[in-house]
Amino acid sequence: NAGVTQTPKFQVLKTGQSMTLQCAQDMNHEYMSWYRQDPGMGLRLIHYSVGAGITDQGEVPNGYNVSRSTTEDFPLRLLSAAPSQTSVYFCASTGTGAPSGANVLTFGAGSRLTVL
């Protein structure tokens, strides 16, 4: 059982380039989300989705785009990369309904992005 798979693990971009971080889960989870981790800032929610065709913004959505065409996949697109988007990105999912104490998030291993 693979769980949550993120690709690529590492990426270096130049300012202004675009790219997509891939996230796939094989647990039939309805809820998927993207976080970024920065020193001293913890994990901050970028976008989330409660099911195929439904997405919403989190705490820091600017500069990022998402779509959810299937239950399994939730790609994160950087439209025009900026140095401020240098970070470690985590995809996370959970089962039916909203995250809770009983419905915990399962995280991928992360994607480290550097924007020069």
Add this chain to the structure above:
Amino acid sequence: DQQVKQNSPSLSVQEGRISILNCDYTNSMFDYFLWYKKYPAEGPTFLISISSIKDKNEDGRFTVFLNKSAKHLSLHIVPSQPGDSAVYFCAAVDSGGYQKVTFGTGTKLQVIP
């Protein structure tokens, strides 16, 4: 506006002693609190949770305490082991809100053998 705060960025504890990690929150609508553990180059993994209707939850060496009046929770690890060395994130959920999980900034725990 940091709704979940972990004021200690790091903590060092001797093996076998108790580790106490603290977390404060400001949003009274949070009704679940969780702790996640993160090793380098890995994603966070769930450790333990507590509902707002309880004040204590225990799972083996790990116990979480919740003080709602103070908006404070803590994670106790007894006894601490070198394998517990990791970053610990406190998180909170408002189940009736926007289905978001709010994380703290993390505390890096080092257990010294």
